Amino acid sequence: MRIKSPKDFWAGLMFIAFGLAAMIIALMNYQFGTSVRMGPGYFPAVLGGLMVFLGTVITATSLAIEGPKVPRLNFRPLLLVLTACVAYGYLIKPAGLVVATIALVFVSALGGHEFKWKEVSVLALLLIVFSVVVFVKGLTLPFPLWPEVFE
Amino acid sequence: MDILGNLVLGFSVAVTPIHLLYALIGVLLGTLIGVLPGVGPVATIAMLLPITFKLSPVAALIMLAGIYYGAQYGGSTTAILVNLPGESSSVVTCLDGYQMARRGRAGPALAVAALGSFFAGCVATLIIATAAPPLAELALKFGPWEYFSLMVLGLIAATVLAHGSLIKAIAMVVLGLLLGLVGTDVNSGVLRFTFDIPELADGFGFAVVAMGMFGIAEIITNLELKDKREVFTSKVTHLYPTKEDFKRSWGAVLRGTALGSFLGILPGGGALLSSFASYTLEKKVSSHPEEFGKGAIEGVAGPESANNAGAQTSFIPMLTLGIPGNAVMALMIGALMIQGIAPGPQVMNDKPELFWGLIASMWVGNLMLVILNLPLIGMWIKLLTVPYRYLYPSILVFMAIGVYSLSNNPFDVLVMALFGLLGYICVKLDCEPAPMILGFILGPLMEEHLRRAMLLARGDATMFLTKPISAGFLIAAVLLLLMVALPAIRKKREEAFQEAD
Numbered sequence: 001m002r003i004k005s006p007k008d009f010w011a012g013l014m015f016i017a018f019g020l021a022a023m024i025i026a027l028m029n030y031q032f033g034t035s036v037r038m039g040p041g042y043f044p045a046v047l048g049g050l051m052v053f054l055g056t057v058i059t060a061t062s063l064a065i066e067g068p069k070v071p072r073l074n075f076r077p078l079l080l081v082l083t084a085c086v087a088y089g090y091l092i093k094p095a096g097l098v099v100a101t102i103a104l105v106f107v108s109a110l111g112g113h114e115f116k117w118k119e120v121s122v123l124a125l126l127l128i129v130f131s132v133v134v135f136v137k138g139l140t141l142p143f144p145l146w147p148e149v150f151e
Numbered sequence: 152m153d154i155l156g157n158l159v160l161g162f163s164v165a166v167t168p169i170h171l172l173y174a175l176i177g178v179l180l181g182t183l184i185g186v187l188p189g190v191g192p193v194a195t196i197a198m199l200l201p202i203t204f205k206l207s208p209v210a211a212l213i214m215l216a217g218i219y220y221g222a223q224y225g226g227s228t229t230a231i232l233v234n235l236p237g238e239s240s241s242v243v244t245c246l247d248g249y250q251m252a253r254r255g256r257a258g259p260a261l262a263v264a265a266l267g268s269f270f271a272g273c274v275a276t277l278i279i280a281t282a283a284p285p286l287a288e289l290a291l292k293f294g295p296w297e298y299f300s301l302m303v304l305g306l307i308a309a310t311v312l313a314h315g316s317l318i319k320a321i322a323m324v325v326l327g328l329l330l331g332l333v334g335t336d337v338n339s340g341v342l343r344f345t346f347d348i349p350e351l352a353d354g355f356g357f358a359v360v361a362m363g364m365f366g367i368a369e370i371i372t373n374l375e376l377k378d379k380r381e382v383f384t385s386k387v388t389h390l391y392p393t394k395e396d397f398k399r400s401w402g403a404v405l406r407g408t409a410l411g412s413f414l415g416i417l418p419g420g421g422a423l424l425s426s427f428a429s430y431t432l433e434k435k436v437s438s439h440p441e442e443f444g445k446g447a448i449e450g451v452a453g454p455e456s457a458n459n460a461g462a463q464t465s466f467i468p469m470l471t472l473g474i475p476g477n478a479v480m481a482l483m484i485g486a487l488m489i490q491g492i493a494p495g496p497q498v499m500n501d502k503p504e505l506f507w508g509l510i511a512s513m514w515v516g517n518l519m520l521v522i523l524n525l526p527l528i529g530m531w532i533k534l535l536t537v538p539y540r541y542l543y544p545s546i547l548v549f550m551a552i553g554v555y556s557l558s559n560n561p562f563d564v565l566v567m568a569l570f571g572l573l574g575y576i577c578v579k580l581d582c583e584p585a586p587m588i589l590g591f592i593l594g595p596l597m598e599e600h601l602r603r604a605m606l607l608a609r610g611d612a613t614m615f616l617t618k619p620i621s622a623g624f625l626i627a628a629v630l631l632l633l634m635v636a637l638p639a640i641r642k643k644r645e646e647a648f649q650e651a652d
Contacts, residue, residue: 008316011580015322022329022344030341036610040336040343043598047329054322061318071579077374078575081367081547082568088551089564104551105544111374112540123541127548139205141556 005067012059019051080111096146097136101128154280161280161507165515170213170508173206174516177214181221182524185228186531188235190546192222193585194366196482198546200358200489201553208490209505213512215486216466219479220272220513223422223459224520227264228531231257231451240422240458243430247443247450259392260451263400265524267456271408272517275463278412279470279510283499286471290496295604296615300624302597305474307628308417310586311635320586323577327587330355331594338602350562355570357485359563360591362550363570364577364584365478370543371575396448403433403453411460416467417476425461426454463513470506471496474593478585481592 003009026032026044033039084107091100105124109115135141164170180199184190196215203211226241231248244264251260293301310320333344334354345351392400410432411425433453434443443450465476466483473494475481487494492502499506524531554563574584608614616622 007580008319011319011322011582014576014580015326018326018329025344030336030343031339034610035605035612038338038602038605040339040341043601044329044332044343047325047332051322051325051329054318054325058316058318058322068581073579074371074375077371078572081371081374081543082571084544084547085367085551085568085571086561086565088548089555089561092555093559093561100551101548104548108544108547109540111371112543113374114540119541120544123544127545131548131552135552135556139202141552142559143552143556 003062005062005065006070007068008058008062010070012055012057012062015051015055015058017055019048019053019055021048023048023052077111081108084108084111092143094148096144096148097131098128098145099147101131154284157284157503157507158280158511160503161509161511162515164209164504164508165213165511170210170512171515173210173214174217174512175519177217178221178224178516178519178523180214181218181223182225182228182520182531183534184218185222185225185241186534187225187537187542188229188233190542191239191365191369192219193478193482194362194369194546194550195222196479196486197358197361197366198550198553200361200482200486201557203486204489208487208492208502209508211486211490212483212505212509213516215483216509216513217516219422220459220462220516221520223455223462224265224268224524225531226458227268227451227455228261228524228528229535231260231264232532233535240426240462241455242423243426243454244451246430247445247447250444250446251448251451254446256446259396259448261528262392262525263396263448263452264455265521267400267404267407267452268459269517269521270404271411271456271460272463272520273514274408275412275415275460276510276514276517278464279467279513280507282416283467283471283506283510286467287496287499290472293496293620294618295600295607296618296621297624299597299600299604300615300621300628301472301474302593302600304624304628304631305468305476306586306589306593307631309476309589311631315581315583317632317635319580319582323582323584323587324590327590327592328594328597330360330587331591332598337595337599348562350560354595355566355591356554356557356563357482357488357592358557359554359567360570361478361482361485361588362554363567363572364574364588366546366550367567367571368574368578368584370546371571372578373539373543392448399448400452403429403449404456406432406436407453407456408460411457412464414457415461415464415476422458422462422465425457429453429457459517466509466513469494470498470509473498475589478588481588484592 023045026041026048030041031039032041032045084104087107088100088104091103102124105127106120109120132145136143180195181192184192184195196218199215223240226236227244227248230236230241230244231252234245234249236242236245248260251257306324310317310324333351335352336343342352407429410429414425414428430450430453433449434440437443437449465480468474468476469480469483473484475484484494492498551564554567555561557563577584604614615625
């Protein structure tokens with residue numbers, strides 16, 4: 001058996017996985033109820049079943065009909081952008097807005113095509129000033145600016 | 152029903168200085184992100200959702216709406232000058248707009264786009280004012296059957312009109328519905344799919360999901376492309392179109408407005424679909440179709456009017472039925488819910504100042520856009536020279552701040568990143584995220600109506616078919632599905648979207 005349409009093949013598998021997970025979790029943990037009095041498990045289990053069905057159809061078709069290949073995944077921008085965001089979220093409370101912004105800007109800039117220290121530093125500085133003026137002073141969001149130890 | 156009185160009420164709300172200010176901020180931001188390729192209104196509105204906490208509901212909606220239709224104006228500027236769609240709905244404007252610019256007629260192209268959009272905006276505002284009240288009146292009579300069937304129709308229509316594979320779009324809707332169920336079940340109090348994570352008890356935050364699926368995923372995809380923008384910087388002179396231009400454009404503007412207004416109301420419609428349909432129509436009715444693609448002014452006037460009309464009339468189902476027709480409207484509903492307002496037909500009666508103020512502000516906003524766009528065009532052109540490598544870290548900072556500030560919890564940022572990952576995978580597998588967002592917002596509502604309907608009917612599912620309005624919605628949904636399944640129509644649909652690529 002040959003996969004003729006890889007994009008659809010993987011998409012179908014993804015839907016089957018999500019659908020199965022939803023169905024199994026719903027059936028095992030939540031009361032199903034009856035169609036008159038639906039329990040918390042009813043709707044998710046039905047939806048999960050529907051998704052497994054749709055996923056199966058998509059996967060089955062991908063074995064029969066030619067389709068496009070999955071384009072290459074670029075892990076560099078993917079990982080760096082995601083890491084930059086998560087780092088910001090987990091740094092802002094202990095380390096303050098300044099450190100968090102610097103981390104986000106530098107890490108995410110590494111995911112681009114060009115990386116120039118000077119440019120990125122200026123950008124980080126501008127964004128810190130902007131964040132402080134608009135978000136901390138303007139919208140009065142309660143963010144610490146500096147690491148906790150200094151305050 | 153007194154439309155005039157309502158409009159007066161609306162304008163009295165819209166022209167208060169604070170609301171004028173928010174309309175101005177909205178349209179400026181909208182134009183800005185419309186001009187910049189790679190930043191869309193969905194991501195921007197999602198980014199601003201947390202901030203709207205601090206505003207009054209009227210101000211919040213006025214600003215967010217301004218971003219949406221402002222983006223339609225801004226998108227055309229980039230399409231004409233750089234041959235890049237600043238906004239997805241300006242894809243077709245590139246075809247003829249850029250050709251006009253290459254022949255030194257960028258000025259008239261920009262002017263016709265702005266004036267056509269303004270005309271369309273005025274008409275669409277009037278259409279909303281006349282069509283919305285009767286629709287809301289009708290919707291007030293809806294029971295759970297009608298609502299459930301309407302949502303089915305809305306979701307099906309959204310997938311039929313969406314780009315790409317139908318079955319994958321439906322699967323994405325179902326995925327969205329399921330993700331919408333995460334959290335506490337209102338009927339039983341049971342925590343569903345929360346995996347003992349306390350932060351998930353209230354479900355996924357709407358802004359968090361939207362920002363991840365659209366904002367983060369968009370940035371990662373953009374970073375894969377080389378930043379190769381070439382601004383057409385020969386100075387824009389002779390802004391004003393000639394008599395000949397006017398003569399050729401006005402018909403296209405009228406047709407574009409009519410088509411856009413109609414398609415905008417349909418679920419799944421809105422700006423994008425309207426502009427494609429209008430371009431195809433103009434090419435068909437034109438007496439010189441060979442000029443299309445080589446700088447025909449009708450090819451700019453029609454789609455640009457249509458996308459603005461469609462952007463605005465897509466507010467009708469959102470405002471009257473509480474049902475989003477596209478991803479932007481789903482975000483608007485999110486904004487209403489953040490403010491503690493349950494979207495639906497009762498909004499018009501309970502909060503007339505919100506409803507009519509928003510409508511009046513659309514006209515005011517359109518006026519601002521014409522005034523801003525034509526003289527300030529030079530400033531927008533300058534903005535185009537800002538490279539993406541400065542833009543995306545800035546966007547990431549705003550998104551991270553916005554999400555974090557929702558509950559001052561880094562967990563939300565983590566969830567956003569995970570949805571960014573999911574969004575990226577979906578893009579790679581050609582699964583559109585927009586239907587998922589619609590499903591996400593409708594998931595809990597659909598379950599609620601289904602449960603109530605079945606309980607009231609004592610488990611009799613045929614009630615969905617014996618109630619005439621409900622049956623009508625379901626039949627329409629089935630017809631839509633059948634239509635797409637027909638080979639001839641399927642081919643047409645693929646062609647229509649192909650022109651975009």
